Amino acid sequence: MKNLKSKTTGILRQKFTLALICILLSGHVFSQDDLMDLLNKSNVDDGRKDYVSATFKSTRIINGQSVETPSGGVLLFLISHRFGPVNGGAYEFFGLDQATIRLGLEYGITDRIAIGVGRSSMDKTFDGFGKYKLLKQAKKGKPVSIDLFSSIALNSLRFANPDRENFFSSRLAFTNQILIARKFNDSFSFQLTPTLVHINLVPDSTFKNDVIAIGAGMRHKLTKRISINAEYFYVLPDQQPKDYSYNSASLGFDIETGGHVFQLHFTNSKGMIERFFIPETKERWSKGGIHFGFNISRVFTLDRKK
Amino acid sequence: MKSISILLLLIGLSFITEAQNRYFTRTGYIKFFSTSAVENIEAHNRQVTSFLDIKTGEMVFAVLMKSFEFEKALMQEHFNENYVESDKFPKSTFKGNITNLAEINFAKDGNYEAIVSGDLTIHGVTKPIKSKGTITVKAGNIIAKTVFPVTVADHDIKIPSLVRDNIAKVVEVSVDMTYEKFEK
Numbered sequence: 211m212k213n214l215k216s217k218t219t220g221i222l223r224q225k226f227t228l229a230l231i232c233i234l235l236s237g238h239v240f241s242q243d244d245l246m247d248l249l250n251k252s253n254v255d256d257g258r259k260d261y262v263s264a265t266f267k268s269t270r271i272i273n274g275q276s277v278e279t280p281s282g283g284v285l286l287f288l289i290s291h292r293f294g295p296v297n298g299g300a301y302e303f304f305g306l307d308q309a310t311i312r313l314g315l316e317y318g319i320t321d322r323i324a325i326g327v328g329r330s331s332m333d334k335t336f337d338g339f340g341k342y343k344l345l346k347q348a349k350k351g352k353p354v355s356i357d358l359f360s361s362i363a364l365n366s367l368r369f370a371n372p373d374r375e376n377f378f379s380s381r382l383a384f385t386n387q388i389l390i391a392r393k394f395n396d397s398f399s400f401q402l403t404p405t406l407v408h409i410n411l412v413p414d415s416t417f418k419n420d421v422i423a424i425g426a427g428m429r430h431k432l433t434k435r436i437s438i439n440a441e442y443f444y445v446l447p448d449q450q451p452k453d454y455s456y457n458s459a460s461l462g463f464d465i466e467t468g469g470h471v472f473q474l475h476f477t478n479s480k481g482m483i484e485r486f487f488i489p490e491t492k493e494r495w496s497k498g499g500i501h502f503g504f505n506i507s508r509v510f511t512l513d514r515k516k
Numbered sequence: 517m518k519s520i521s522i523l524l525l526l527i528g529l530s531f532i533t534e535a536q537n538r539y540f541t542r543t544g545y546i547k548f549f550s551t552s553a554v555e556n557i558e559a560h561n562r563q564v565t566s567f568l569d570i571k572t573g574e575m576v577f578a579v580l581m582k583s584f585e586f587e588k589a590l591m592q593e594h595f596n597e598n599y600v601e602s603d604k605f606p607k608s609t610f611k612g613n614i615t616n617l618a619e620i621n622f623a624k625d626g627n628y629e630a631i632v633s634g635d636l637t638i639h640g641v642t643k644p645i646k647s648k649g650t651i652t653v654k655a656g657n658i659i660a661k662t663v664f665p666v667t668v669a670d671h672d673i674k675i676p677s678l679v680r681d682n683i684a685k686v687v688e689v690s691v692d693m694t695y696e697k698f699e700k
Contacts, residue, residue: 245538245567246611248698249576252542252565260582260606264597281589321589396603434598435676468679469590514587 260349265393266401268471268507269316269324271427272441272460273479273487274403277355277391279341280318283513288314288328290482290505297498305501312482317512322346332481337363339385347392357389363485380411385484387425397431405443407488416451421489435466439475443488450489458491473505537571539658539695546579546691548666550684557591557683559584568658568695570622573614575632575660577691578607599673600639608638612645620651627652632662641671649691658695663688 266276269286280286294308302308314328322343329336339361347355363383369376384407391401403425412419427441443458462475478499479487493499544564550557561584566577581602586592596602612634614620620628633646649662665686668675675683 245569245574245576248538248540248567249565249578249609252540252578263593284589396601468594468682509590511588511590 259346259351261351262347262349262355262393265347265355265391265399266429266439267437267464267466268473268505270473270505271401271429272439272462272473272475272505273458273477273482274425274427274441274443274484275341275357275359275387275389276401276427277343277357277389279322279324279343279357280316280509282318282320283511284318285510285512286316286318286507287510288312288316288505288507290314290503292477292480292482292501292503295478295493295499295501297500310480310482328483330481330483330486332486334366335363335483335485336366337361337483337485354390354392356391359385359387359389361385361484363483383407383409383485385488387484397437399429401425401427403427403443405484405488407484409485409489417454418449421449422446423488425488429464437464438462439464439473443491445488455489456491456494458487459495469509471505471507473507475503475505476500477503536697537569538698539568539570540698541566541693541695544577544691544693546689548584548687548689550687552682552684554682557586559586559592559595561585564691564693566693566695567698568660568693570658573617575610575612575614575634577610579609580607582606599675605638605640608636610634610636610645614651620653622653622658625653625655630660630662636666638666638671639673643670656697658693660693660695661691663690665689 264278266278269276269278269280269288270290290312292310294302294305296304298305298307310330310332312328312330312332314326316324316326318324324341326339326341327337339359342358343355344358345352345354345356347353361384363385365381365383369380385405387403387405389401389403391399393399405423405425407421407423409417409419409421423443423445425441425443427439429437429439431437439460439462441458441460445455445457456478458477458479460475460477460479462473462477465472465474477487478493478495478501479491480493480501481487481490493501542565543562544566546561546564548559561579563583564577564579566575568575581600582596584592584595586595612632615631615633616629620630628651630649630651631646632649633644635642636645645664647662647664649660652659652661666689667686668683669685
C-alpha cells in the first residue's frame with residue numbers, strides 16, 4: 211500500500227516536472243517571437259495624426275477650388291487657359307482661334323493658410339483670395355477635410371458710361387465657399403462646395419446681387435499619375451433671369467509629372483474664377499458650347515524645411 | 517519538492533533576465549539619401565521604434581513611412597503617394613540578428629564592430645540584407661549605427677521614366693539608434 215502510494219506520487223511528480231518543463235519551454239519559445247510582438251504592440255503610430263494627403267492633385271478640381279492648398283513656404287504658379295466653344299465650327303477652328311487666360315500665383319503661408327492673386331483676360335479682372343484649412347481628414351480622426359475660401363474680383367474695364375457717376379465698388383464681386391471633401395480611398399475623392407457669389411453691380415433689377423450655388427466635384431485615379439475629374443455647379447433656381455446663365459459642367463484629366471500638374475478638360479464655362487463660371491456660364495453642353503482648356507501648375511519651394 | 521522549487525526559481529529567473537536583456541527606442545533616426553546628376557534628395561525620420569535583445573542578438577525595427585520628412589513638401593507627397601504607397605504599406609520593418617554577438621561585450625563601455633543580417637521589408641517586399649555597423653556601449657545605453665544601400669527596384673518601387681534622372685537607383689540608408697533599457 212505504501213509502496214503504491216509512493217509510486218503514484220512518483221508518477222505525479224514526474225508529470226508535474228514534465229508540465230513545468232513544457233511551460234518553461236513554451237515560455238522560452240514564446241519569448242523568442244516576443245520581440246516582434248513587442249514591436250507590434252508598441253503602436254508605432256500612436257499619438258500621431260495620420261492626415262490624409264493628396265485628396266486632389268491640384269488646388270483646382272477643374273474650374274473650382276479644391277481643398278488642396280500649397281504647403282507652407284511653397285509658391286504655386288498656375289496658368290489657366292480656355293479656348294472658344296467648339297460650336298464655332300471650322301471657321302473658328304473649333305474654338306482654338308480664341309483664348310481666355312488667367313495667370314495666378316498662390317502661396318502657402320503655413321500648411322493651413324494660403325493666399326493667391328490672379329489676372330483674368332475676361333473683363334480684365336484681377337482677383338485675390340484667401341483659403342484656410344479648417345479641418346483635415348485623418349485616418350483615425352475627422353472624416354472630411356473642410357476649407358474656407360473667400361475671394362474678391364475686381365473688374366478693371368473702363369466704365370461703359372464714363373459720363374455718369376461711377377463707383378469703385380461697382381467693379382467688385384465677392385465669393386465665399388465652404389469646401390467639404392473626403393478622400394474615400396486611394397483613388398476616389400469627392401467634394402461638395404456650397405457657394406455664395408455677391409456681385410455689387412448687376413445689369414438690372416431682374417438680377418439678384420447674391421447668387422447661391424452648390425458645387426460637386428470628384429476625381430478618380432486611373433493610374434498613379436493620371437486621374438479623371440468631373441465638376442458641376444448647380445445654381446439654385448429663380449436667382450437670375452431665365453436663360454441668362456447655365457450650370458457649369460466640366461470633365462477633365464489630371465496628369466501629374468514631378469513638379470507640374472497638367473489638367474486638360476472640357477467645360478461650358480469660359481471664365482476661370484467663381485465670379486464668372488458660377489453666375490455667368492453662357493453656354494450649354496447640349497448646344498455644343500464646350501470649351502477645351504487646360505490648367506498648368508508648377509510649384510516652387512521657397513522656404514525649405516531643415 | 518526541492519527540484520520543483522528550483523525549477524520555479526529558474527522560470528522566474530529566466531523571465532527576469534529576459535526583461536533585462538532588452539533594450540528599446542522610440543526615437544531612433546533613419547535617413548535616406550538619393551544622389552543623382554539632377555538633384556540630391558534626403559529624408560529624415562526621427563520616430564523609429566526598435567528593440568534589441570543583447571542576449572540573443574535579435575534586432576527588430578519598425579519605421580512609419582509617413583514620418584519621413586523631406587525638404588520639399590511635394591517630394592514628401594510623391595514619396596508617400598506614388599513611390600512607397602504609405603496608405604497600403606504604412607510600415608517598413610527589419611527583423612534580424614547580430615551575427616558576431618560573441619565579439620560584443622554589452623557589459624563594458626566601448627566601441628564594437630557589429631554585423632547584422634536579416635530581412636528588410638519595404639513596400640511589402642522582403643529582401644535579405646547584411647550590414648556592417650558599430651555598436652557603442654556607453655553608460656548603460658547602447659548606440660547602434662550603420663549605413664547600407666537599398667536598391668529601389670528590389671522593393672518593387674517604380675520610378676517613371678520622366679523623373680528617372682532625378683532619383684538614384686540605389687539609395688543610401690543611414691541608421692542611428694540610441695537604445696535604453698526596456699522596462700515594462
